[in-house]
Amino acid sequence: MSEYRMRIERLQQKLLAEGLDAFVVTQNVDLYYLTGSMQTGYLLVPAAGEPRFFVRRSVHRAQEESAVPVEALGSFRSLGQQITEAFPALGSAGKIRLAAEYDVLPVQQFLRLQDLLPHAEWADGSLLIRELRMIKSPYELGCIREAARLIDEALEDALGRLQAGMTEVEVMSGVEHFIRRRGHLGLMRVRGYNQEIITGMLGAGEAAAEPTYFDGPAGGRGLSPASPQSASRRPIGAGEPILIDIGCCVDGYVIDQTRTAVIGELPEDLERAYAVSEDILRRTEGMLKPGTPCDKLYTQSVQWAKEAGLAEHYMGFGGDQVKFLGHGIGLEIDELPVLARGFKYGLEPGMVIAIEPKFTFPKRGVVGIENSYVITPDGFEKLTISREGLLRL
Template sequence: MDKNEYRQRISHFQDALQARELDGAIIFQAVDLYYLSGTAQSCHLFIPSQGEPLLLAFRDFNRARTEAAVNNVLPLRSFREIPSLLAAAGLQEPKHLGLAMDVISLNLFRRYEEIFPGCQWVDISGILRTQRMIKSEAELAALRYAAEKHAAVFRYIGDIIQPGMTELEIAAAFEAFARRLGHQGTKRFRGQEQGMIPGIVAAGVNATLTSCYDLPLAGNGLTPLYPMGPSQRRWEKGEPLLIDYAGVYGDYTVDQTRVYLDSEVEPQMHKAQEVAKEIAAKVAERARPGVTAGELYDFAVKMAEKAGLGEYFMGYGRQVSYIGHGTGLELNEWPVIAKGNKTALAEGMVFALEPKFVFPGRGSVGIEDTYVVTEKGAVSLTF
């Protein structure tokens, strides 16, 4: 990204701070930092509602200074220095400051309260997540890069899987190929602690298991502390096999799911797979600027019901209330294509669309691709 892109991001963000009558915001979370400054090092980025931002780099200072697109970068030796460094840079004692309260720990929040005792704190996570919904041309190029790599991994895995392989063997083959193509081997999922498995490989009944995450299906996993993803179970003929992975190549993340069905899989699942594809195609066609996310959700639910598959759509029993989610620097960005979400789509939004059907005790089918919203509807990046 060139410096101009960061200047525009900061200017856009400052407009929103001014509209909320804030003195500024402190950015501390790695992805927010990276989005606004170009570095994800351990820093506190002060963005006044007007004027130049100041990046206080705790660790690693040299790395932060080299990477950062902002001009004012100072080393930070201790947290308590923050107020004096802000004052020395001419930034008045702030009275109303924004923080991303969706991801701050209680401990960090209390430390900020201590060093700015008179300050009122406002949650600006919505401002940031709203701004990040619309991807720039440079971001779209980065997402296309990630999507091409990820689609190549799915083509590879489609060629080598065979009944009799365990879910773990298939996952290991998928991940090894992806890693050689530059997959980061991890992902950024806003607000989630470490421990989330990189993807799901699940055969038959395992693909119907839910877990602690807000997902229609999660897989069994290897042990209860990592309750998601592949297990040691073998994929048997006649069972659908579901593979769902986040693709993190470069800085950007796409999401994709494929389901493999042989002729022995029962007809209802074959039918549901066709319905899932139709839902994806029709929703994408309708995903034009101005349509709300909630309207797309309702439309998809109606298609599923019309096909007689409503009770299996997006989970069974406890269905999730979305059919897709934004993706970008993080896997769980906005907009969420969810029930009642009044966010209107706009050109440059990117989301994963994942119509899925869960048949309890039997298996799951569906499809997922990552799309960009254009004037003519949403266009898939992961084909």
């Protein structure tokens, strides 16, 4: 309960600072973060005073789960009246300023909210709530560590079974079966529009190097144009890099890590590129402490890739390169901060970041490594626990 009270209070401080009267929260993950319940409804958080969760269904279940007082929502039409009754200050004649999650809220639902509360002026609260979620509590770190433990076990299980001739999706389905039985949600939640992740990306050789729409450094061929990313039906061969970029979602929290494996030996230049990715990760770790600007971590890594003569292969190839080194993780896989140009945040204790230097070689494969870290007052702690180095099978 104190966990949720703290989150609400921090949100209220931000509302006050922005001159906003209240936040109307609608997205499932944000609702869960602020109430402890993912039931369908509208959470109203006033800048001061007690919030209220207007629930459509299941009211009974929300009452059991929510740390915030629950009120049954008669119908969407009644929401405006219920809000003004519960929060008389918002119902008064004067202009009020409300925030909503513009980054995920569909236009249709936003227009309906505008209709319900015609005297309100609306503002984009996306950044506000994403910045709130950027700093993890000890409880949240515990959840992420649990996910890290599970994905490590799944990786070792997969490495023990992986053989030449198995298809990418066969190996990936084994990973998924392993984690799902042990509490994985079945997918990893992603906030970005049109983005979807099941369990990450497992791919080898030319199939792994195929670019795709997904906002990550390694796309993968996927199963068909209707799911054009991640594992494909291509058999994995000896002597080619096998990129195992996997995670899981346990009790809502995700972990993200990457290892590179090979059956036999890698060609010398790819093995060297893998070593460079580990080197970039080690040197980046040296900068992981409070105060380091997020964008600097990215631009510095680009410089290192360039010095290694691998600039063109860094984080995708050529026109399909992505322009970041890492991303926050938590309840979603694409949280703040992003390690990219334009992200001026200084690192802060409690930030959890997946850092993933990778190199793509068209027609040949992708090599790289990824760990997830929490920033501490003194520097960092590594959350992913899987063994490092090129994994030879």
